[in-house]
Amino acid sequence: MKDKAFHINGETSENYKKIFIPINKNELTKSEKRGLRQINDAFSNDDLIIETYDHKLIVFLNKLDVNSLKDLIFQFVSEQVSEDNVLLALLTKIENIKSYTYQGGKKVFVNFNDERKVKDRKAKETQRGKFFYAQDADFKVTNNAVPKEYENQIICADSEQLLSKMPENCIDLVFTSPPYNFGLEYDNHQDAMNWSIYFDKLYRILDECIRVTKYGGRIIVNVQPLFSDYIPIHHFISNFFIKKKLIWKAEILWEKNNYNCKYTAWGSWKSPSNPYMKYTWEFLEVFCKGTMKKQGKKENIDISAEEFKEWVYGKWSIAPEKNMKNYKHPSMFPEELARRVMKLFSYQGDIILDPFVGSGTTPVVAHQNNRRFLGIDISREYCELARKRIDQQDC
Known part of the structure; x- marks a missing residue:
């Protein structure tokens, strides 16, 4: 799998949501490996980065068209797929994230509340005269x-x-x-x-x-x-x-x-x-x-x-x-x-x-x-x- 994590430049904590997915088997299947490579190739560094390390997937998530991810994953998942398939685990983990907003058809998972980070916001609203x-x-x-x-x-x-x-x-x-x-x-x-x-x-x-x-x-x-x-x-x-x-x-x-x-x-x-x-x-x-x-x-x-x-x-x-x-x-x-x-x-x-x-x-x-x-x-x-x-x- 192509490793793109080196392009994050130390800004992971601010620009990405970091999630972990355990790999509950000795080795990924060929289909899982191809699927992960395809996902990394299909989405830009600005959207999504996936790497494997120490029997886990580490996912750096910024913004994402989740439907496109789902369509891509199901190209590598058959009806007989095992319950520990990491592609399905990845999709389930992302779909279960509840904190996000929408922008340009993508779910945005980080920094979407920046506009609210104003010091003493309530006091300033009162000072301005809210709906005066x-x-x-x-x-x-x-x-x-x-x-x-x-x-x-x-x-x-x-x-x-x-x-x-x-x-x-x-x-x-x-x-x-x-x-x-x-x-x-x-x-x-x-x-x-x-x-x-x-x-x-x-x-x-x-x-x-x-x-x-x-x-x-x-x-x-x-x-x-x-x-x-x-x-x-x-x-x-x-x-x-x-x-x-x-x-x-x-x-x-x-x-x-x-x-x-x-x-x-x-x-x-x-x-x-x-x-x-x-x-x-x-x-x-x-x-x-x-x-x-x-x-x-x-x-x-x-x-x-x-x-x-x-x-x-x-x-x-x-x-x-x-x-x-x-x-x-x-x-x-x-x-x-x-x-x-x-x-x-x-x-x-x-x-x-x-x-x-x-x-x-x-x-x-x-x-x-x-x-x-x-x-x-x-x-x-x-x-x-x-x-x-x-x-x-x-x-």
């Missing part, structure tokens, strides 16, 4: 139950009017994606209105969403800017929430991998005169009402450790919805997007509101994941479709 813009918010802290007539319902109505009838502080999570005013063909909605009219109406609905959201609840809006009009809708919405004293929690990039738009040459071709930028992602703006901490029972948490570690990395690569024609709706987010939002930001049993429910993805996913829901849309056709999708879950 929301410190004087006067939200009521007493939460209310949602009335039974709104629980697990899809209601055809104007969201502004319907929400105004509901008690304050009764919704755990608002997750929605309003029409973007792109000019798409919605049922019962004109999608190319004057921007002032668009934002006036949107803000009135979001105002009601703030009012009905519980103290400690979250509001998450999925939106894409209209680049041709140079309208950064995500910034308009974020500024609105900040002015309303909500706490900015996060901005998540939903990478849709729409590569067909990457090489479109709009604007000034090969000139700095006026180049037109193209994007393959949308935004999720995440805000909290009153406090960053949401109360809930431990037994109602349903996110796994692996999901948590992957999803707190604020770039989610999820393919766009492919069934929009089947649902006769021009703009839908995929169920996976809603699933991640709900499991990361809410508890089982919470009630989820979507005031622009469209074809019903939010309530469908809420139903699948043991959450209650309230969906509102001005289109009777979309509401009927949403109800049918939910009914199909119970079949």
